[in-house]
Amino acid sequence: MSMSLSFGAELRRLREERGLSLDGLARRLRYSKGYLSKVERGERAASIDLARRCDAALGAEGSLSDLVRGASGGEHAETGEEGGVSGRRELMAAGAFSLLALSAAGRPAGVRGQVGAAAPVEFGPTVLLREEYDRARRLGQCVDPAVLLPLLVEQGRTTARIAASTTGRTRSELLLLASRFAEFTGWMAQEAGDTRAALTHTAEAVDLAEEAGDQHLASYALVRRALVTFYDGDSAQTVALAAAAAENRKLPHRIRGLAAQREAQGHALAGDHLRCMRSLDQAHDFLASADRDGASGPLIGTSNLPDPAAMVTGWCLYDLGRPQEASEVLDRECARIPAHALRTRTRYGLRRALAYAAAGEVDQSCAVAGELVGIAGEVRSATVAADVRRLDRELGRFRSHRAVRELQPALLEVLADRH
Structure with missing residues (x-):
């Protein structure tokens, strides 16, 4: 029996022994019921923070924490990326953009050392880690993704660990940020050519978002999966996954727009010009609405295209066999x-x-x-x-x-x- 499975089985045994439902434990721990269910089934490894909270809630006197600590060597060594733990430590030691460096240098000049300033600037873990995330996104534009991956994994896990030590709004904000780290890690894994790791990190992002109370990222995960099938040249699966993502009409405009874009790309692969253009029109409308919404927080999807739907239109026109039209659109948008x-x-x-x-x-x-x-x-x-x-x-x-x-x-x- 794997350590994840044995932990989950023991957690379930103790919970049922105490007469506590899974929903009741989830409310007590402030974790989602779905997440804890996966932990109990051995589908998700428990963190030491979760184990400690379970120990306290169930009066287990540290037995659950012991199970996690006993697995910590193998758990931390398994990165799912090339280079393993030693490569990750080398990157962190190099200080590419470490939390310690950011704590020392990232604080606004007007705040450092000014106790009781008349107009204090917001400063805390959410602000610092958001800066860390933005730096990672910028770094991802100019370095080998395989080199960046171990650092992204560590940053995401660090953000989740910090979230576990907080409560209330800060905890939700940090969990959501950790989910964005995981989603971006998935994209970098795909860029590095590791499709399996890309999907694993995307699934992790969904779990973290659900913990934060965001039920929408699961739909975006379908959009990400559709990108994998798109690059595999599978038009039918691309359309099906994107359409499934868009079924929930309560989704934010941003996700609905990205789903419509991906569906358009699937139709373009299939050579269906009419449906492709129709989906692109929907994408344009949804993304324009998302811009008007002015939602705060880390942006899902690309942040470097002023008009993503227009750029994807050029891409689709090429796949539709209209290269001249495609070049005209791409000329304009690439500039x-x-x-x-x-x-x-x-x-x-x-x-x-x-x-x-x-x-x-x-x-x-x-x-x-x-x-x-x-x-x-x-x-x-x-x-x-x-x-x-x-x-x-x-x-x-x-x-x-x-x-x-x-x-x-x-x-x-x-x-x-x-x-």
Whole structure:
């Protein structure tokens, strides 16, 4: 029996022995019933913080904590990423953007050392960890995702541990932030080419969001799964998953818009122009409403596209076999991507180069790609590499063209480096 399963079985035994329902224990511990149910079934490993709370609630005198501590060596060593625990420690020791450094340097200048200031600036774990999250998102735009992953995992777990030590609104805010860390970790895992880890981290994000009282992220997880099937070229599954995500009409506009975008991409893969455009119209309307809502908190999905629906329209037009139209849209939208968003610029810029190549505008395609292949080699992305391969195949029709011959070594270098 695994340690997670033995802990869950003992938790259930003690709970039932005390005559306490799962719902009653959940209310007492301020955890969701669904989350505790997964712990009892051995589907989720319990943290030491949860074990301690269960000990107190059930009068178990530390027996549950002992079970978790007995498994701590194996639990902490299992990162699910390359490099393991030693690689993670090296990254944390290097101080890429550690909490300690942020505590010392991230406090607003007007607050540090000013006790009783007339106009205090909000300062606390939520503010600091939100800055940490924003830094991680920016870093994810310019570094190899495989290198960043161990640090993201640690930051997310740290945020969840801090949340467990707080109560009330702060606890909910930190759990929600931990869920965003897990969701972003899932995206970086996909960028690193590890689809299984991507889905695992996304599922963790859903659990954390549910703990925070946010029931909507489960629908967004379907959108993320649809992205996996989209890159696998499975149009039917992409449409089905995205449509399932959008079934809940009470979802925030942002998630409904992202679901409609993904559904449009699935229809484009299937060659269904009418349904694709209809879904894109819905995406545009929902995302525009989301912008008007002005929701606070970490943004779900990309934060580097001024008009995501417009950019995805260009992408879909390429998949629909309309490269000329696609290049016109992508020209306009790529010019609006912030300069610092290297990964985003590379992804959509290469799609722009693809559109030009498919439209037979070889010189323009090579010029666009030539500006991006160096960045592609630095940020390293499985999804970008897929488009580099497509571009190499697309330009293969023009091997005798001088611009293609000059570009090909750089394309091959990116692919060889990724391999």
